[in-house]
Amino acid sequence: MFSNEMTELLNIKYPIIQAPMAGGITTSTLVAEVSNSGGLGMIGAGYMTPVQIREQIREIKKLTSNPFGINLFVPNEFRVTENEIKSSNQLLDPIRQQLHLPQQDNFEPPYFESVFEEFIQQIKVVMEEKIPICSFTFGIPSREWMTELKKSNIILIGTATTVTEAVENEKAGMDIVVVQGSEAGGHRGNFINRSQESSIGLMSLIPQVVDNVSIPVVAAGGIMDGRGLIASKCLGAMGVQMGTAFLTCIESGAHKVHKEAILHAKEDETILTRSFSGKWARGINNKFIIEMKKHEAFLPDFPIQNTLTQDIRKASILQNKQDFTPLWSGQSPRLAKNQTVESLIQTIIAEARKLISIEAR
């Protein structure tokens, strides 16, 4: 019932991928426990240095002998003016005051060249450490790097939010494509049309993508249990990638403030915002999002805005405040539980088996 082309490619028992959530959520224990429970654990390495990546890969190898993967952010070009930084800081300074943080006067914006160089160094570590699976968000690496990765026998997973993006991933040589529905928490993976408006629900996205690509499709967005797994499979996906469901697990490194916010949220409390990072992302609505809302169209691009809000995000969570913390969540927070990874995966599989037997009656 659960074995297919995708589970064979990834060499896993169940068609469940733990979403590679960046920012400290994917602890080595989380990743290893997912892989030990028959799914695919993934390191969310988007914001990690090459050194940190190497360390975590080695740590996880000690905790599991099953395959696990890693996710990298493909850098998008960005431009920024001093004025844009100044206006963004003018909006952020009153918030800094509320958090007892100093004003930011001499901000040094990151250069695209150095962001890109870091990305190449991340890829090199991935290849050197012989990690079997690597996924990408925000775009597709250049042909040159796709060839290098393939030479290293790494299974490559792309991310798409539309049919066109899925087709581009297939053309570029990805082995699998994750389709991210509008339900998904965290950053939107759009890389062709970068507006928020191409947010397509999974009920529409999965069948239209599978009709247009021949590589395995994995569904992501709002999937939390056996119902979501079997529904995704009926729509044509070979498996699912789940973020929020793993985020509230005991083994996840998400801060208590973040976990609690999700565990108490309702399905209509999340919103798309670009105020935290400069890229559209779905999280639980809070004071920061509300205060920045009318300016969000004019904020600097990712990763500039992300760097600008770094001190605020850190301080807010250290002070146990939901108000100025990005509370990334998909649209199914009512289905989130605080449980072990093993219990989550076992429950999904049991539910899925039961559902199929009921429908087949």
Add this chain to the structure above:
Amino acid sequence: MFSNEMTELLNIKYPIIQAPMAGGITTSTLVAEVSNSGGLGMIGAGYMTPVQIREQIREIKKLTSNPFGINLFVPNEFRVTENEIKSSNQLLDPIRQQLHLPQQDNFEPPYFESVFEEFIQQIKVVMEEKIPICSFTFGIPSREWMTELKKSNIILIGTATTVTEAVENEKAGMDIVVVQGSEAGGHRGNFINRSQESSIGLMSLIPQVVDNVSIPVVAAGGIMDGRGLIASKCLGAMGVQMGTAFLTCIESGAHKVHKEAILHAKEDETILTRSFSGKWARGINNKFIIEMKKHEAFLPDFPIQNTLTQDIRKASILQNKQDFTPLWSGQSPRLAKNQTVESLIQTIIAEARKLISIEAR
């Protein structure tokens, strides 16, 4: 496989409801053919006069002996100032010019009292004509009218876009609730939170609603084929309501311009707009939506804006122009076909049976 509490309540063979699309789409032939093919045909009577409703019910009764239903719009209170009408007309007049229409100088806004009185007259016809099923959009009728309708043994269906709205429908005595996902084409059924932001994808919405109500749940939004039907059932719905899939059918009364637009559209070409009617609705992006976009937050409420744009919508379609026509569509236009209702329903049922047998392996 297809018989359940919902099909028993509605006395239909297959758990498929044809969405009650307003504005001339639900011809008597469409409604009757759906019911004759084992689904539930529905009259989209939102904009119809009591006299027109009576005539159509009688016409359909001649074409089918199976049950069919009707949908009414519950009027929401609205307020409007002369200035708002003036500014909206200032935006619409250049469009009128392009369509060779006269400027609108002495517009008489509808009064809430008369809109409400019309609604009561619609309900009375529904009861007098002994139609077995009546659904509601944009709200829930008053307790008094719910009681009257129940006394007439009419099965009542409510519409919800969130868990809270579904719970309110159950509390009010609805027998069934249709949950409208963000994928859905046409008007959003939100009636508690009227902003567009509580647009929840079906993958999230269905399971969270079924966990919180005990009446049968019907899924609506982006569902076009057997995959969508079985996926919705796995998520906990007892059936589906499909709009776009029926809109492009041969029997539908949608204008050729509208059908053709859907048959050629891609999944990322629809957008939420309130420019046509004053209420958020999903349609294929076109010149009208783009030109009105930056003003849409300030346009008068439904039904004022709808009345203001009436001449434009009529002229645009009469001139075979997509540009200024509301091209309502869900997010799955790539799955739309121009076929007979019978063929659509038969194909869905065959696909659904096949899917279940594959998953059960």
